[in-house]
Amino acid sequence: MFLLSLQMADDALLLGHRNSEWTGHGPNLEQDIAISNIALDLIGQARNFYQYAAFQFNENRTAYEGLINSPAFQQVAENLDEDDLAYLRDANEFRNHLLVELNKGDWAFTITRQFFISLYQQHLYSDLQKSSDRQIAAIAEKSLKEVNYHVRWSGEWVIRLGDGTEESHRRMRSAIDQLWQYTGELFIPADYQEKAVQLGILVNPGTYRESWMAKVRAAFDQAGLVIPESGWTQKGGKQGIHTEHLGYLLAELQYLQRSYPGSSW
Amino acid sequence: MEKQGTIQLESVFQDRIDQDIRIEPRDWMPEKYRQTLIRQISQHAHSEIVGMLPEGNWITRAPSLRRKATLIAKVQDEAGHGLYLYSAAETLGISRAEMIDQLHSGKAKYSSIFNYPTLSWADIGAIGWLVDGAAIMNQVPLCRTSYGPYARAMVRICKEESFHQRQGFEILLTLSRGNKAQKAMCQDAINRWWWPSVMMFGPSDDASPHTAQSMAWKIKRFTNDELRQKFVDICADQVKILGMLLPDPDLKWNEARGHFDFGPINWEEFWQVIAGNGPCNKERIAARVKAHEEGAWVREAASAYAEKQQTKQTAAVA
Amino acid sequence: MKTYITIQYYGDYGDRETAKESSGNLPSNRDWPLWEVFIRSKMGLDHKHVGSLHAADAQMAIENARDVYTRRQEGISIWVVESKNIHASNPDDSASFYDPADDKVYRHPTFYELPDELKAM
Numbered sequence: 001m002f003l004l005s006l007q008m009a010d011d012a013l014l015l016g017h018r019n020s021e022w023t024g025h026g027p028n029l030e031q032d033i034a035i036s037n038i039a040l041d042l043i044g045q046a047r048n049f050y051q052y053a054a055f056q057f058n059e060n061r062t063a064y065e066g067l068i069n070s071p072a073f074q075q076v077a078e079n080l081d082e083d084d085l086a087y088l089r090d091a092n093e094f095r096n097h098l099l100v101e102l103n104k105g106d107w108a109f110t111i112t113r114q115f116f117i118s119l120y121q122q123h124l125y126s127d128l129q130k131s132s133d134r135q136i137a138a139i140a141e142k143s144l145k146e147v148n149y150h151v152r153w154s155g156e157w158v159i160r161l162g163d164g165t166e167e168s169h170r171r172m173r174s175a176i177d178q179l180w181q182y183t184g185e186l187f188i189p190a191d192y193q194e195k196a197v198q199l200g201i202l203v204n205p206g207t208y209r210e211s212w213m214a215k216v217r218a219a220f221d222q223a224g225l226v227i228p229e230s231g232w233t234q235k236g237g238k239q240g241i242h243t244e245h246l247g248y249l250l251a252e253l254q255y256l257q258r259s260y261p262g263s264s265w
Numbered sequence: 266m267e268k269q270g271t272i273q274l275e276s277v278f279q280d281r282i283d284q285d286i287r288i289e290p291r292d293w294m295p296e297k298y299r300q301t302l303i304r305q306i307s308q309h310a311h312s313e314i315v316g317m318l319p320e321g322n323w324i325t326r327a328p329s330l331r332r333k334a335t336l337i338a339k340v341q342d343e344a345g346h347g348l349y350l351y352s353a354a355e356t357l358g359i360s361r362a363e364m365i366d367q368l369h370s371g372k373a374k375y376s377s378i379f380n381y382p383t384l385s386w387a388d389i390g391a392i393g394w395l396v397d398g399a400a401i402m403n404q405v406p407l408c409r410t411s412y413g414p415y416a417r418a419m420v421r422i423c424k425e426e427s428f429h430q431r432q433g434f435e436i437l438l439t440l441s442r443g444n445k446a447q448k449a450m451c452q453d454a455i456n457r458w459w460w461p462s463v464m465m466f467g468p469s470d471d472a473s474p475h476t477a478q479s480m481a482w483k484i485k486r487f488t489n490d491e492l493r494q495k496f497v498d499i500c501a502d503q504v505k506i507l508g509m510l511l512p513d514p515d516l517k518w519n520e521a522r523g524h525f526d527f528g529p530i531n532w533e534e535f536w537q538v539i540a541g542n543g544p545c546n547k548e549r550i551a552a553r554v555k556a557h558e559e560g561a562w563v564r565e566a567a568s569a570y571a572e573k574q575q576t577k578q579t580a581a582v583a
Numbered sequence: 584m585k586t587y588i589t590i591q592y593y594g595d596y597g598d599r600e601t602a603k604e605s606s607g608n609l610p611s612n613r614d615w616p617l618w619e620v621f622i623r624s625k626m627g628l629d630h631k632h633v634g635s636l637h638a639a640d641a642q643m644a645i646e647n648a649r650d651v652y653t654r655r656q657e658g659i660s661i662w663v664v665e666s667k668n669i670h671a672s673n674p675d676d677s678a679s680f681y682d683p684a685d686d687k688v689y690r691h692p693t694f695y696e697l698p699d700e701l702k703a704m
Contacts, residue, residue, distance in 0.1 A: 017325060020333075023340050024321035025552070027560025028615070029314070029348045030636055030647040036341040037650050043334045050330070083329045107563045153646055160639070163573065164566025171562070256328035256386055263443055265328035265386070265436075291671070345651055352635040355617065361637065362614045418634070567639035568615060574640065 001133060001201060002056045002064055003095060003192035006085065007238060008124075009049030010096035013086055014246075015117060016042030017253060021104045031107075034153065038114065041146040048139045050082035068093050072258060087257035091246045095190070098237040099182040101246040108161055108171035112179055115154035119215055120186045121147045123208040132200045155219050162223025172225055184233030186212075193238075282483050287413040290356040298482055301475065302412055303357050304373075305484060307364045310350035311375035313343045314368075315549050319383040320392060328386055335432050336389065342425050349418040356414045369554050377535065378461050380543030387440055387447075387454035393433010395455075395462035395500065401426050402496050403466065406486035434503070441507045455504070456512045463527070464535045466493040472532075494524050501525045618644040619669055620652055621662040630662050638663075 019039035026032025057064050058079045070090040094101075099117060104110055125147055128140035161168040187209040189197065196202035213227070220227055236242065256265070274293050281288065288294055317340045324340065327333035351361045367373035378396055383389065404426065407419040440451035467489040470476060479485035497516075504511050515528030537543070615637040621630035633652045638644035644663040653659055 013330075020324050020337050023324055023337055024317035024344075025556040026344075027556070027563035028637065029344050029351070030638060030643075030651065031560075031563070033341055033344050033348070034647065034650045036337055036344070040334055040337050040341070043330060043337070047330050047334070086330055087328075107560070156642060156646075160567050160570040161563070164570045165562065167562045168566030168569075252325045255326055260444070260446060263328075263447060264439060265332055348636060348651060349634055352617075355635070360614055421634075564615065564639075567643065571640040 002053050004196045005049045005053035007095040009046045010094050011100050012042045013046035014096050015100040018104045027107055038150055045143045047082050050085045052135050053085055054080040054082055087254045091242055091250055092240040095238050097185050098234055098243055101243060103245055106171060108175040111154050111157040112175040115158050116183055118147055118150035118154055119212050122151050127203040158219050159223040162225040180228045181232055181234045185235040188235060190238035282411050288411050289413045299357050303354055303359050306350055306354040306415055308374050310347045311368045311373055313347035315375045315379045317343045318549055318552055319379055320389060322383050323389050339429050346422045349421055353414040353418040377538040378465050380538050380546045381461050382545050385450050387450040390433050390436030391454035391458040393429055394437055395458045397429040397433055399462045399465040399496050402492050411483035437507055452509050455509050459512050497525050497527050615639045617666040618663045619666050620648040623660045
């Protein structure tokens with residue numbers, strides 16, 4: 001379940017990172033604080049999942065041999081910790097959905113992406129609460145409380161912007177157009193997710209699609225927005241094949257740990 | 266006649282101040298008291314908001330997940346502090362929009378310290394320890410300031426501010442116990458932030474024209490130089506724990522005074538930074554203006570949506 | 584979390600009139616309306632005024648109040664009232680504040696391990 005934990009951690013970290021780019025630059029003070037809170041929640045979730053992934057790795061090192069090959073990571077001799085996983089893997093060793101790594105865009109882009117992901121996480125964590133893996137169930141339970149709020153907050157913003165001014169409506173449509181092709185990946189299980197399904201740890205994310213879609217449609221209806229015709233689905237993130245955005249993000253995120261190997265901060 | 270009435274009000278007002286009774290928004294107050302407060306509170310609010318930028322720089326580059334979360338929380342707190350303070354100023358009859366305009370147009374000032382750049386991770390530590398330390402020294406007495414909403418905002422702020430200083434010191438402490446490069450990074454940050462922090466207390470008392478009136482009105486409770494001395498005394502001890510040096514060859518314990526003596530302050534630099542010639546003045550304001558302008562369509566959309574909802578509700582009732 | 588929205592009229596002259604007129608016609612660069620925030624904490628008996636904020640509507644005001652003034656404390660109740668609807672005598676209420684959320688320990692000063700000899704921090 002190492003990869004499964006890692007996948008969820010990567011999603012949470014990268015989206016938290018993107019949202020934190022708004023800190024100090026939000027559309028007004030109140031919303032600056034709101035988006036920073038969501039960033040904090042997500043980074044908190046990431047830490048929990050990374051800690052659990054590190055624990056699993058340390059317990060059974062040989063089983064995961066060869067999975068992470070970046071030279072920086074290979075140099076970690078002792079037990080892994082959360083930061084080794086976040087800071088020392090290369091881009092192709094990240095397992096996040098492509099959706100979370102895309103640049104922060106404008107407020108409409110940020111809100112729409114948040115809404116898509118939060119709705120997905122709401123389904124995911126609701127199921128994982130009942131998972132046979134008790135540690136994952138506990139993290140899911142704690143995270144779900146936060147995610148429920150993210151869904152509510154971003155959903156209201158989707159409606160506000162969709163039904164606000166002409167400009168906000170236009171920006172929402174453009175955000176949806178850009179983001180839609182990345183949503184399909186949420187519902188296509190990776191091999192390690194399928195394995196987790198077999199073990200009763202995870203419910204197949206493909207089963208979320210219908211209910212996810214219904215909730216998106218409900219919000220879009222209120223917002224006067226339309227779900228795009230289904231088109232091509234961009235995927236690969238969960239297998240380590242990413243967009244160009246991720247390399248830049250990691251170059252920034254990891255720079256201190258990479259420049260000063262083995263230091264404490 | 267009217268003049269006499271005002272004089273009487275003024276003496277009642279001063280009486281209340283002398284008795285340490287808080288002035289509240291609806292109480293009568295001299296116009297100059299109101300203006301002084303607006304100036305001071307809005308400057309303070311602007312400082313919090315502009316102050317988010319130099320530290321915000323390092324959110325995406327923080328060296329561990331714990332540091333990253335902590336830094337976001339800290340910078341977010343500063344937004345909160347700005348918000349409390351803008352709200353306090355609003356009770357005096359100025360809107361936040363007006364204050365923000367004043368900041369963007371350069372009419373309003375903010376603390377000059379935030380016009381210095383954050384060049385390394387250690388700067389985040391130095392800001393926490395020195396800049397927040399100086400800020401706390403300035404702010405704690407303001408919890409007893411005479412204007413109620415300001416004092417209440419300050420109580421809340423001071424409570425949150427303590428974590429800021431501790432996280433900063435902890436960053437430096439970790440670096441000071443690290444490898445050679447980290448130690449050098451730590452000393453370099455202290456070297457660059459020390460004097461600007463000492464200047465944060467403002468011009469010396471003999472060059473500070475507003476101090477006397479502000480003290481009489483209990484808007485201010487200690488003079489700039491008193492607070493500065495206290496700050497130097499505390500830091501001169503704390504720096505020993507870090508095993509670092511403060512960049513002042515004249516720093517020396519003076520037994521007779523019971524204080525540390527310190528070297529001359531470069532006031533020319535201080536006034537230049539205030540006048541807009543600091544290393545980052547233009548970038549800071551440009552960043553604020555950009556966020557504000559790019560947020561305009563968002564604010565308008567939310568207002569438009571709220572209006573539509575209200576219209577619908579009214580229509581439904583009618 | 585239970586939330587309440589109340590608009591309070593005290594019957595002052597001009598009260599209802601101003602309340603009606605003000606939310607129409609916002610010039611584009613003006614602030615969102617100002618709201619007063621009242622919070623009842625877990626242990627608290629009554630709602631207390633904690634401060635104010637700007638929000639476009641009541642829903643947003645409640646959410647902002649949660650983000651700004653409670654930072655995630657569970658089990659609380661928030662009231663928001665548009666400031667223009669508040670009429671008041673002169674209050675001298677004591678300052679009230681709430682502890683940061685339980686799960687955000689890094690907001691607490693004691694989260695930082697510092698040597699005992701460090702004074703005044």
